[in-house]
Amino acid sequence: MPQACFVCAAPAADQVLCEACRAALPAVASACCPHCALDSPGGAVCGRCLSQPPRFDATRAVFRYAFPVSELVQAYKFQARFGVGRYFAEQLVAAAHGLQIDAVLPAPLHPHRLATRGFNQSVLLAEPVAKALGVPHLRDAVRKVRRVAPQAGLTLDERRRNLRGAFAVQRRFDGMRVLVIDDVMTSGTTLDELAGALKEAGAARVEGLVVARTPAGPA
Numbered sequence: 001m002p003q004a005c006f007v008c009a010a011p012a013a014d015q016v017l018c019e020a021c022r023a024a025l026p027a028v029a030s031a032c033c034p035h036c037a038l039d040s041p042g043g044a045v046c047g048r049c050l051s052q053p054p055r056f057d058a059t060r061a062v063f064r065y066a067f068p069v070s071e072l073v074q075a076y077k078f079q080a081r082f083g084v085g086r087y088f089a090e091q092l093v094a095a096a097h098g099l100q101i102d103a104v105l106p107a108p109l110h111p112h113r114l115a116t117r118g119f120n121q122s123v124l125l126a127e128p129v130a131k132a133l134g135v136p137h138l139r140d141a142v143r144k145v146r147r148v149a150p151q152a153g154l155t156l157d158e159r160r161r162n163l164r165g166a167f168a169v170q171r172r173f174d175g176m177r178v179l180v181i182d183d184v185m186t187s188g189t190t191l192d193e194l195a196g197a198l199k200e201a202g203a204a205r206v207e208g209l210v211v212a213r214t215p216a217g218p219a
């Protein structure tokens with residue numbers, strides 16, 4: 001079915017976005033920190049990751065969390081625009097090409113949030129990535145057991161405290177390289193807490209792959 005482009009309403013064939021709007025989406029900088037995917041001259045490890053090394057090993061992001069990617073993410077999550085989700089999943093599959101990992105894990109959603117939203121946006125993104133890489137999609141391997149107060153406006157330390165103990169790992173990950181899929185990475189504290197829990201369960205390496213990365217958050 002022919003669609004109108006989500007951004008400019010021009011004919012977009014069977015796509016969510018027309019070709020011009022797809023080409024104009026805000027990509028992440030070509031030089032970014034290998035740990036946290038923030039802009040970093042020459043692709044060096046950034047100052048924050050040097051002074052407070054995160055427990056995850058690497059992050060890849062496809063887009064910057066800026067207009068219209070921010071609107072697309074909101075439409076996918078809060079209006080269940082699954083065509084947008086499929087477009088994002090295609091981008092993640094391309095970005096995951098060549099990664100050496102053993103399993104894909106969607107960022108867990110608290111059961112209450114899941115009940116309200118009706119779906120976990122990360123599960124739908126993770127499924128095609130796992131299939132493309134030929135590895136298991138461990139969608140129930142980690143549970144979010146504690147609801148977390150909104151993170152906006154908190155310092156990095158407060159975010160870390162806020163998330164402590166939020167995840168319960170349901171199995172061993174001995175020696176495994178795990179790729180965590182999420183829609184947006186903001187401060188990185190969610191991935192950090194998840195990586196800590198996975199490594200306690202034996203994981204050798206934890207990488208993040210996200211649709212969109214916000215610019216540097218609170219220090």
Ligand SMILES: [Zn+2]
Pocket residue numbers: 005006007008009010017018019020021022
């Ligand atoms: Zn357009």
Ligand SMILES: [Zn+2]
Pocket residue numbers: 033034035036037038045046047048049
């Ligand atoms: Zn960094």
